[in-house]
Amino acid sequence: MTDFTEEELALDPKFADQFERGFRPPCQLYLISPPAIDAAFADSLAAAFDGGKVAAFQLRLKGMDDHAIAQAAEPLQRLCADREVAFIVNDSIALAKRIGADGVHLGQSDGDPREARRILGPAVQIGVTCHDSRHLAMEAGEAGADYVAFGAFYPTTTKETLHRPEPSILGWWTTLFELPCVAIGGITAANAAPLVAAGADFLAVSGAVWNHADGPRAGVAAFSPVLAGKG
């Protein structure tokens, strides 16, 4: 696999009709926390969950140590359990293990998915950032990831990003692989339709929910039509 170039890995359109896309559940929302939160954040998260179905919540607090994140996680993890939302920890396999998270999201320099599996066991969801790379996504799949994440599809102020995939990478992935794919980066209710149409299994969203003019409940609710394919 490591011998292929990105170009070689691209699905040649002339062969596309030879592949049949299997059934996939409708696209779902994967909510990412703001990079910093305050003591009242649990109320905002509850409001977001009131806005519509959220499949997963990722606690992504940057620049804090694991001990502080573990403390902040407690009420949020409880709320997620009550609302049947998967609770995913960003960056840290050790923290995910310590607090018994439902999953961990690993960037390309956050740790090895095989090591994460060894430490966290078979039931914990492991996600891997793959930027705009088919190659990284196939490597993540081979390493036992539960989902691959492509991004940033649109400009974002939440994180400095270097990669800008085309929506077609989602169609390529879902045509060839059963493993779910996540689209991330600058996604709003207004620009999400091409990602849903291309085959994203999940939309990972932060700013569009937390910075929504009418609050996080409205921020989540705004995605309902586009997730239903009516955007």
Ligand SMILES: Cc1ncc(COP(=O)(O)OP(=O)(O)O)c(N)n1
């Ligand atoms: C669902 C999802 N996709 C991508 C990322 C980005 O992870 P990473 O590249 O490690 O960058 P940071 O989020 O750690 O700044 C993610 N967190 N979640």
Ligand SMILES: Cc1nc(C(=O)O)sc1CCOP(=O)(O)O
């Ligand atoms: C955390 C993150 N990772 C990205 C990637 O491209 O890997 S983009 C991003 C920011 C997501 O937040 P928003 O929805 O506000 O753009």
Ligand SMILES: [Mg+2]
């Ligand atoms: Mg990371």
